[in-house]
Amino acid sequence: MLIIGSNFAEAHPVGFQWAMEARTAGTKIIHVDPRFSRTSASADQFVPIRPGTDIAFIGGLINYVLTNERWFTEFVDAYTNAGHVVAEGIELPDELDGLFSGWVTDESRYDTATWQFERDESGEAVTDPTFTHPRCVMSLLRRHYARYTPEMVSDICGIDPAAFDRAADTFTAASGRDRTGMVCYAVGLTMHSKGVQNIRSLGVLQLLLGNIGRPGGGILALRGHANVQGATDLPVLYDLWPGYLPKPTADDVDLAGYLERVAKPTGWWANTPAYVVSLLKAWFGDAATAENDYCFDRMPRLTGDHSYMVTQAAMADGAVEGMMVAGENVSVSSVHGSLQRSGFRKLRWMVVRDLTMIETAEFWKRGEEYAKDRGEDRIDPADVDTEVFLFPAAAHVEKEGSFTNTQRILQWKDQAVVPPGDARSELWFTHHLMARLRDIYADSTDLKDQPILDGTWDYEVEGALDEPSANDVLAEIGGFGPDGPLSSFGELRDDGTTSAGAWTHVGVTASGDNHARHRDGTPGEKGAALDWGWAWPANRRNLYNRASADPEGRPWSEDKALIWWDETGGPDGGGAWVGHDTPDFPVDRAPSYRPEPGATGTDAIAGDQPFLMQTDGLGALWVADGLRDGPLPTHYEPLEGVAPNRLYRQQNTPARTQWDRDDNPYHRAYDDPRFPFVLTTYRLTETFGSGSMANRNLSWLGELQPELFCEISPQLAELRGIENGGWVTMKSLRAEVEMRVLVTRRLVPLQVAGRTVHTVGLPYQWGRTGQIGGAAPNELQKISGEANVTIEECKAITIDLVPGRVARNLRAGTDGPLQPEPDGDAPARDLPGITRPTGRHGVTMAADQQGGEPDSQAATSKSEPGATS
Amino acid sequence: MSRHDQRPDIVMRHPPGSWQALAAGEFGSDGRNVDTRRAELSGEGAGLEAGARVGDRGHLGDASQTTVAEEVSKRVTKQSRWTWEVPAYFAVGGMAGAAATLAAGALLAGLGGDEQRLVRSGRVIALGGTAVGSVLLVADLGRPERFWHMLRVWRPSSPMNVGSWVLAGFGTASAVAAVLGRSRNRRLRFVGDVAGLTAGVLGLPMAGYTGVLLGATAQPAWWHARRWLPRLFVASAASAGAGALELIPMSPDEERAVRIFAIGARAADLAVSKAMVHDLADTPEVAAAYGNGQAGRRKKLAERLTAGALAAALVSSKVRAARPLAGALGLAGSFATRFAVMQATVKPGGT
Amino acid sequence: MSNPTPTLHTTTANDPVTGVARQVGFFTDTSVCIGCKACEVACKQWNQLPDDGFSLTAKSFDNTIDLSATTWRHVGFIERDEPVSGQETNLGDPFSWLFIADSCKHCEDAGCLDNCPTGALVRTEYDTVYVQPDICNGCGTCVVSCPFGVIDKHPTDGRAWKCTMCYDRLKDDETPACAQACPTEAIAFGELSELRERADVRLAELHDRGVAEARLYGAHDDDLPGTRGLHAFYLLLDSPDVYSLPTNPVAPQKTVNEGWRSMAGALGAMAAGVAVAMLSGRRAR
Ligand SMILES: Nc1nc2c(c(=O)[nH]1)N[C@H]1C(S)=C(S)[C@@H](COP(=O)(O)OP(=O)(O)OC[C@H]3O[C@@H](n4cnc5c(=O)[nH]c(N)nc54)[C@H](O)[C@@H]3O)O[C@H]1N2
Ligand SMILES: Nc1nc2c(c(=O)[nH]1)N[C@H]1C(S)=C(S)[C@@H](COP(=O)(O)OP(=O)(O)OC[C@H]3O[C@@H](n4cnc5c(=O)[nH]c(N)nc54)[C@H](O)[C@@H]3O)O[C@H]1N2
Ligand code: SF4
Ligand code: SF4
Ligand code: SF4
Ligand code: SF4
């Protein structure tokens, strides 16, 4: 088991029991992390790595597989696009000094024409099963990863080549018919300017090793909050509808046009029309008819990127009217605190729903720039005009509902106690808010008010508090057909006869029974305990489990059997997929099935092509479409790096989002004595999230980690004259934050191509509200976005660390960059990212105000199921 | 004027059980995170007060550069939570015991004629010592009102329990002896004398059990000295008992008896003290516990005082004024001994 | 507040429900402990113990430092320059990070119990050691009598407190809170005899894997003759003193007779001294 970019034991201790059980049974655990954590203490091998260099490490593993012929030949041959030939004109970063072919400099984006597969006259992809064609994916992989040698890994990541070899040997041996290996990751890999490509690297590695869709294999995202998976599914992402359907944009004039854009002709997504129509039926009921496009017009359209950092910049420009915050403490957990507060101060109103008083609701008086005793140009809380409404929220034990865990299993919970005082659940708040709005607009005939009036809103309310029934909501999500509750998403139609709040969840209320409430499972039983809760889709526990059987449908080995083809199975004895899990494949599709030419939907997927969600049913070693920053992962330095890119001149990932504004300065000069150290951030077991519901308000947790501190190596302590337990001031270009320090051998300076790199570790979960404190470390961060999903890069920035308490409490959000640029021109280190200059945030209102042009960025973010937050 | 000025300040009203009260940390603020208005406090530790331990934990100064292993290993056994009352009781109780024994001896030997000054003052000292000692002992209890729980059970494995019974018997006997022993009624006086003799017998364990008690703990400094502490304490008690009597003028034969006893006791005290240090040399940490720091300083003081008391007692047959001086020094030496021993603790533990 | 008051048992009683003798305890396997402190918090939560105050000690991740009247389960963190067999750390010099979730050992020969003058400390029908809060008068004897430094007197409450092995939960046939909360079953709760077998198996397993330094602490009577078997015993990855456990703990009452004997000798001397003094006093006449 390879744990990389996750502190499994500390952040997921309950899940880690299974890792410990596996280890007791003989599984080897390798932990790759910038610091030796409690996870490392429970691992067989710890490999220290420089933050932000995981693509180089995983690339090294891929190279190891390729040069030592460690890949699982039969799996790769049959189940991946390794043999596909890529279009003429494809060029790799080594040839273009760090870019793939197709970079359009003026637009700061890639044209993906040269990434596509070569097709013959009939449109079939050209393949070379011998892997000898110079442009076949396998050849490109070999070429691309050839430079990721142990020595190169050492020069980039600071990993000793011998240690790398041992790790590579151990992990790549977990492959083949009898063995599998899994990779666990979390936000240590995602919160980077290359977050998506970090995970993509793992995809390439695991496909090569044949570790996908098989028991004991996989790439496991250890998802965050108890219900973050459920939140993503249904969803809280600004650009998605439930079930990962893309939201319509302003260009999607009608339903047909929208479906044309988002549905794929082959593979799973061919069913999109049925899902979309059923979703609209769930939302609008009888009002949704074929004639009115199922009320498609009632739905809001995306006009740009409305993700949080974009909005954050817009707020700072005064372009946002108000903000509602529920169940999140952005002041602490989101990056660049002073920029946020400067934006909040320009809002007219803010609504906060939370369990306790949090920094976000107190932004007008908490935050370093309010300090009265420092300088005259500090801010007086009396001058803050934003009106803040704080609503008490009911906690999880005070309401019923479900949690969806990291394995997509919905687990229902009942209400244990009645919420105190005025505290109410989210459901209550939303329901009664909508009910009041409907009252207000009841007599309106104005078209713009119709969405409010047309929506179905008939949930039962129960009990003394008029609590809407969560069961009703689940039933709506689970879906109805003419004959009552649906049992499988296969029953969804695009003709308006079915409804479902999320196609993924159809079946959770089959036969009117709440399957999420089921609690039958035998611990230690082989298989998937299918009666414990309910996993979407279709109660499948292991996605792509068709790959657990060989092309002929037999388990790769007895020990690794999950599902298999039973010749005489099925109701009519015509053969069926059977086994320990719900098959992730058409149940009656024989391994020998070959699609007719021109077949559509899943009919176009052959019986030995396990990856049903892909248009060609194959595991994508090469990604032709869907990524903005390259068809293969390749190493770039973090935006704020301490070393030059060893591979080519292109320093940073090209297609990232960045905001070049005075209140968001970037430090982009390696070998700069002003900010010589790398900072990475993380959690502690004893703290949770922003700390507001755990350590800072619960004294039993507070006493365990009572104060903000950072962790440094004894060598760094010596270098800077820092004493264990003393005060230090951490400085970035955005802020200076004082904290205590823990000097520990668990951090180690790394040798990176002749440089000594010191990593500083900082748990980010402190703030100024509550009983224990310290400044919120995210004050130090910048806003900058990953190319595909705009995730912030908070796991690798540059800082300085000096002994003593803070001297100047300056903040970039109010004071601009905290240090002048060094003398002379800072080296131009790379091509520009997709910048969003001041006043342009993808928010139409702001663009209007500034009289700017429409944003060049298309608003289609590629959030994938399983992206971690 | 900003909008802010027109708005009333945020008013936080906290009706019982309200969310705002929770938010303001009004309950749960006692470090237990339980809203007492919503939940019953019935856990075992529900009555304990929060935050009372802060000062007890390792703090920054000693943290720098020490490894955790070193740091924590100092804490294998706990320091005693006894305060000054306990060593003071040890001294007072020991003094009382020895005085009672001397008084009983004098009674049997028929010293002091009709006046019986030694017998009587011995009994009074015994009674006074018990009274003061008991107050000290009770004062040190965490729950003084439950002092009598000491006599709830008979637990021979516990010197503290045995000692409590001894103290109870000794105190009763001393009281009876002190009161009835002066009665004009012959029968009552007889009862008083029997009580006096009983107190004399119980005075022996009174003088010594505290040494056994300390030796029967897991504190390395005491446990390693378990064969010496009873001897030291008996000698010290004898010196103090004699010392208390030396403060009171009596007949020459009584004074002589007390003086001879005092000389013997003090010589024994000094000898035991030296022998103990010598014996503990095998375990240097333990020897150091008695030799260094405040314990060491007190021990030295005790030895000097006792030696002074010995010298004074020796000359007191010639120089009368030296007699009360010897008594005072003897008492002081005994107190110093108990406080020294109480202070002795081994840092890096392990028994 | 109501506290169950068990009666004094000198031997194991029969389980009131099943009629079978129950001897329960913990086997704490530090080799699978992940240092998550769930046990420490669960103990506080169940027993409604208050926090110990907020102060950063800068001693690894340990900010509660030791067992006390308000911390009955404590997780220790040991960063040291020694390797654990089979683990590769790549941190330059050898290194390892050990964790231990410590609590009262519920000793077979319990110093605290035998020295308690009030009978507040008793052995329960589960063969555990329990302080009865309604009896304890805070004399503090137990504090200095525990060879492991477990039990402590609360400064304001005045009484002595320590792990009860969740006596109230045992009564309801529930697993103690700490063991229940432990995600990795590092704290295994159960019948003592079973736990001892389990410990032997686990030890053999680790030895087979080359973790030669693994050892049991207090699992069997003869391991620690000074206390005999601990009812909460450990699997350790180094010598006990590394974990701040005494290498050779002795329940002090084992040697109490030495004290009584030397006292008797001294008292004999004192009695003789009295006699001599009295006689010489008489002679003076
Ligand atoms: N106790 C506790 N548990 C939690 C949470 C909590 O707040 N407290 N939060 C929950 C949430 S919301 C989430 S998202 C998850 C997150 O779970 P995790 O991702 O496991 O948690 P983190 O501690 O943020 O970071 C993971 C590790 O990444 C390492 N790291 C940092 N930079 C790099 C890098 O560049 N490369 C590599 N390889 N490693 C790096 C850090 O040192 C850290 O050990 O945890 C969940 N569980
Ligand atoms: N530097 C750095 N920054 C990070 C990260 C990092 O690794 N490094 N991790 C990031 C990640 S992955 C995450 S998920 C975020 C976490 O950041 P947040 O989500 O902001 O953190 P939480 O403290 O979990 O916030 C949840 C809030 O919801 C409240 N709450 C709990 N239950 C309910 C409820 O039922 N209803 C309502 N209305 N409120 C409720 C809690 O009281 C709490 O204040 O932090 C992010 N920030
Ligand atoms: S906090 Fe909840 S979700 Fe996270 S590990 Fe603990 S039990 Fe699991
Ligand atoms: S460990 Fe200490 S407190 Fe616990 S039973 Fe043993 S002697 Fe008593
Ligand atoms: S403090 Fe309480 S439990 Fe401890 S010995 Fe005294 S009476 Fe017994
Ligand atoms: S058994 Fe109960 S009292 Fe003892 S440590 Fe565990 S939770 Fe605390």
Ligand code: SF4
């Ligand atoms: S709960 Fe278990 S794993 Fe966690 S610290 Fe306690 S003993 Fe260790």
Ligand SMILES: [Mo]
């Ligand atoms: Mo998260």
